[in-house]
């Protein structure tokens with residue numbers, strides 16, 4: 001095969017640029033004001049953390065030293081670590097009022113949301129893999145009860161929308177079992193993804209030639225020994241690429257947990273948009289952050305595949 | 312002076328074995344045979360005549376519909392028989408080798424001794440190394456099956472079966488998937504094994520091997536055990552019509 005001409009690459013770049021320019025032109029038409037410079041503060045808050053007054057009292061300010069004398073009487077109390085004083089001497093504050101700010105960088109709403117999304121996705125993925133492995137083994141089991149149960153699970157989950165499943169887990173199970181939004185989110189994502197993992201595992205097992213299990217059995221190994229030592233290692237290796245795809249789907253599907261009073265990346269994006277006037281910048285940024293997560297996962301799995309191909 | 316005469320102790324006995332596959336195919340029709348300890352029996356016959364099926368019923372890789380098979384006096388297909396234990400006594404070599412591709416040659420051989428016989432790893436390794444040397448592959452211990460030729464893979468597969476120290480070795484067309492120039496190296500290993508007194512049941516199309524090594528040759532056709540005899544008589548003097556037709560066809564190729 002003759003190496004492709006670099007002109008094709010150039011064409012790609014040109015098309016992408018053209019689409020970008022088109023979008024920019026479209027925003028000009030609606031008089032959109034781009035404020036990219038404000039995006040960093042949604043990621044990292046440099047202003048520092050606000051410090052509230054612990055009780056109602058009268059403030060005494062001396063440089064960066066704040067002391068509050070309780071209105072109800074008692075010894076004045078110093079508020080430590082204040083870098084920006086936001087009250088004046090003699091002012092009366094009530095419990096919870098901001099008296100000043102601590103210096104330092106704290107994560108902004110989008111970064112906090114990213115962290116929540118990462119936690120939910122990672123936990124759900126672990127449970128989904130375990131659940132999917134068990135259900136996948138059930139699909140190929142000799143025991144009819146195991147086969148039927150696994151099939152029912154897979155068909156129920158794949159036949160209904162994730163959002164509906166989430167409503168059921170959150171509003172029904174969540175109420176009955178008193179689950180937090182986080183637990184409900186992880187549960188529904190793991191159960192949903194597990195069904196797809198089960199099908200991937202089943203296909204992987206079925207793709208291993210029958211002669212492999214026969215050879216294991218002919219050596220006196222039990223069905224389970226043959227499964228564990230001979231069939232599954234080969235099946236899982238084959239399953240790695242589709243499993244990576246499922247993991248990426250999981251990260252994206254996790255955006256639906258915003259319905260569960262959980263401030264994940266998507267919910268954080270919505271909150272930032274509603275308090276600012278920069279929907280385009282925020283949603284582009286949120287999209288990029290998801291892309292970072294999914295990209296990291298697929299790079300990791302590709303590395304794993306390479307490693308497994310070698311040994 | 313066949314070995315069977317010196318120690319005519321029956322190791323495997325099949326009585327009126329019938330096998331019908333779930334799809335209705337009647338693959339074995341009342342097959343009866345006895346194989347003595349130390350005997351080498353070759354089974355020949357046209358494709359689809361039930362040779363593989365017969366071999367696979369001997370270690371219960373296939374169930375039977377009626378009849379009985381005894382190995383060392385134990386009824387192979389009885390419900391109470393511990394098949395995993397029984398199969399450790401019957402090594403099997405497949406046409407397609409069926410080596411475990413995710414393991415090295417050495418690991419292929421060590422797996423069952425460690426998993427099934429619970430042999431300490433060091434001991435299993437020593438055993439595996441000896442067997443690899445025996446089949447002439449001492450230098451391939453660390454190779455994956457994909458890095459071995461077909462003949463080498465089949466020799467590893469033989470070593471893997473031998474690692475369980477079986478009482479009988481079952482071969483299902485062990486050289487049929489090999490390039491012609493690789494057939495000899497596998498047959499040589501099998502000849503050595505026969506010379507050591509291993510009991511062997513070999514389904515094969517290698518008439519030269521059957522003639523030279525077998526104590527007895529069996530002819531199967533359409534699920535029936537049609538004819539059996541010592542090799543000399545089998546290949547030259549047989550009067551059976553179906554056998555003569557089959558041998559005539561083979562010779563014509």
Ligand SMILES: Nc1ncnc2c1ncn2[C@@H]1O[C@H](COP(=O)(O)OP(=O)(O)O)[C@@H](O)[C@H]1O
Pocket residue numbers: 332333334336337338356357358359360361362363364365
């Ligand atoms: N798993 C199976 N299911 C149904 N029929 C089978 C199966 N395996 C073999 N057969 C049939 O049983 C007959 C004997 O097959 P086999 O024992 O493989 O013959 P051979 O090894 O002599 O070529 C053939 O008709 C074959 O089509």
Ligand SMILES: [Mg+2]
Pocket residue numbers: 362363364484
């Ligand atoms: Mg066959």
